[in-house]
Amino acid sequence: DCTFFTRKEILTAYVKFCELANISGRQALRQGHDQAMSLKIDAATIRKSDALRENPFVMRICQVFSTTGLPGYLSFNNYLNMMSVLSDRAPASLKAAYAFRIFDYNDSNFIEDDDLKKALKDLLRGVDELGSREVTVIVNEIMKEADLDDDKKLSYMEFEHAILKSPNFLQNFHIRL
Numbered sequence: 004d005c006t007f008f009t010r011k012e013i014l015t016a017y018v019k020f021c022e023l024a025n026i027s028g029r030q031a032l033r034q035g036h037d038q039a040m041s042l043k044i045d046a047a048t049i050r051k052s053d054a055l056r057e058n059p060f061v062m063r064i065c066q067v068f069s070t071t072g073l074p075g076y077l078s079f080n081n082y083l084n085m086m087s088v089l090s091d092r093a094p095a096s097l098k099a100a101y102a103f104r105i106f107d108y109n110d111s112n113f114i115e116d117d118d119l120k121k122a123l124k125d126l127l128r129g130v131d132e133l134g135s136r137e138v139t140v141i142v143n144e145i146m147k148e149a150d151l152d153d154d155k156k157l158s159y160m161e162f163e164h165a166i167l168k169s170p171n172f173l174q175n176f177h178i179r180l
Contacts, residue, residue, distance in 0.1 A: 007092035027056045046075040054178040059125045067104045089178045113156040
């Protein structure tokens with residue numbers, strides 16, 4: 004797999020991953036390859052990490068990066084891939100591709116009204132500060148701005164076009180190892 008980390012940073016990521024699984028750093032570095040690669044951590048545990056504790060999309064992020072066959076569970080390779088994509092060294096186009104997958108809640112390969120509503124709910128962490136009317140207004144404004152072909156859904160190209168124009172996207176779509 005591809006990563007933007009140095010060998011030392013990969014080892015640091017591995018120790019942090021193991022510590023989330025209650026394995027000490029010293030013990031983690033003594034594990035055999037098979038044992039290390041079989042370890043899987045669920046999204047609720049990943050949510051406790053310093054890097055993602057405050058991220059309102061952590062559960063969805065874990066779903067998107069998980070390839071373990073257990074939805075929301077991350078292997079070390081999944082975790083390293085996630086941390087690499089969310090690092091400040093990852094290219095904007097890669098970040099946009101993963102952001103699209105994160106916001107495509109129903110995995111339809113389009114971002115539709117319901118996806119945006121779920122994203123707003125996650126962003127507000129379930130707080131019902133916005134009524135359904137306000138949510139509809141926000142979703143309609145996003146679609147008005149980004150839906151270039153007026154088909155009531157955002158393709159990846161439309162999403163990328165809109166997101167990469169945002170000056171805050173690259174600043175906010177990253178975490179530190």
